[in-house]
Amino acid sequence: MQKQNIQSNINTIQSNRLLHNRGIENNARFFLVSTPIGNLGDLSFRAKMILQECDLILCEDTRVSAKLLSTYGITTPTECLHQHNETHRIHHVLNLLHQGKKIALISDAGTPLVSDPGYQLTHAVIKENIKITAIPGANAALMALTLSGLPPHPYLFIGFPPPKSTARQNSFAILKAVENIGLTPTYIWHEAPHRLVDMLKDLKEVFGENREAAVARELTKKFEEIQRGNLKSLLDQFSQISPKGEMIVLLAPPSSEKNNHDMIDLDANLIEALKTMSIKDAAQVVSTALHLPKKIVYKRALELQKI
Structure with missing residues (x-):
């Protein structure tokens, strides 16, 4: 005693x-x-x-x-x-x-x-x-980042994406557009399990099926799991099951070659459209085709007109 x-x-x-x-x-x-x-x-x-x-x-x-x-x-x-x-x-x-x-x-x-x-x-x-x-x-986001196998820095934690598909795609399109001017972090989101598949569909639509990504769930718990792959493989996998638990979704930055190609693709489409359209109409058509925000495409069209 x-x-x-x-x-x-x-x-x-x-x-x-x-x-x-x-x-x-x-x-x-x-x-x-x-x-x-x-x-x-x-x-x-x-x-x-x-x-x-x-x-x-x-x-x-x-x-x-x-x-x-x-x-x-x-x-x-x-x-x-x-x-x-x-x-x-x-x-x-x-x-x-x-x-x-x-x-x-x-x-x-x-x-x-x-x-x-x-x-x-x-x-x-x-x-x-x-x-x-x-x-x-x-901190779930940082734990998921360290386990994802994706580049740890820079990273951009965004919180929850919008719950509706249209707003979600618009928010993703803004990120994709900003990549064209040099922002290339690993993106991190929280997401509810019942919206995971729809989110992966929208990521695939905006960023392309071959973009590397990861999904972490139930971190520190008994059924902790990290799934890694491209957006197509992750979408195929989670479409066949009912995701459960707390979800963290991570998206890899684009390769430098892919990022440069996207910028060239934007400029090429704008140059071609501006041959027959006003700046406003060209921005509308190209932003829709490339899933990019119209304001950013319009600004780029103005820059191209000055060259």
Whole structure:
């Protein structure tokens, strides 16, 4: 018994020293705390200590967070802060912070604010000059990137694509058009499982069936899986099953040869169209044919007219 008490005291001293060395005692009052994306064992030691010591934990869904908190014996009071009530909760939270309360913000999984609520509140906290810090941890997008086999940098995290096909294709077309002026990252999206096949169809329509891609699902969980291939093979595969779980979709950058070819193809089509059409009509026809935004094609047509 005495040996256990001694070890407990040693652990307490080590914990306090670790917190001090890692800058926890920096007078911060608002904490953005990253939580596991699936495996509850991924909660960091520092995150656990902060959640225990705070006066209040703001949760995207208190019912979801309850499982994590109970696993670690964290009894700090919780309140909801989600996309439907965030604006109305800001004044209340700022008042608590001004009273000296320490408040943590967590989402259902992963890093707060990344495709989750909390930006409006965080922005308000910063404007009030309230000390803020973040406790880093799990992030599904970056984990998927490292496992995808695709170029890790530069990368562009976009969040969820539009849910409707027309809007989704338009958003993809803008990215494809920007590639023509040199932006060539690996793209990363979140997507709901019931929309995965439709998203892959739209990616294939805009970027071509041979573009390399990857789909990650259920990261850190029992059925974690990464599927890699071109858009055609991935579409064929997921069209035959019912995708389940949290999805991350990644798209490789174009090869330099393909990117140069696309730019030449755009210019060639515009030059030919401008022989018989106005700039406006030529931009309309070419943008439709190449799945590119009309504004960008129109701007390029104006540039070609000056050459």
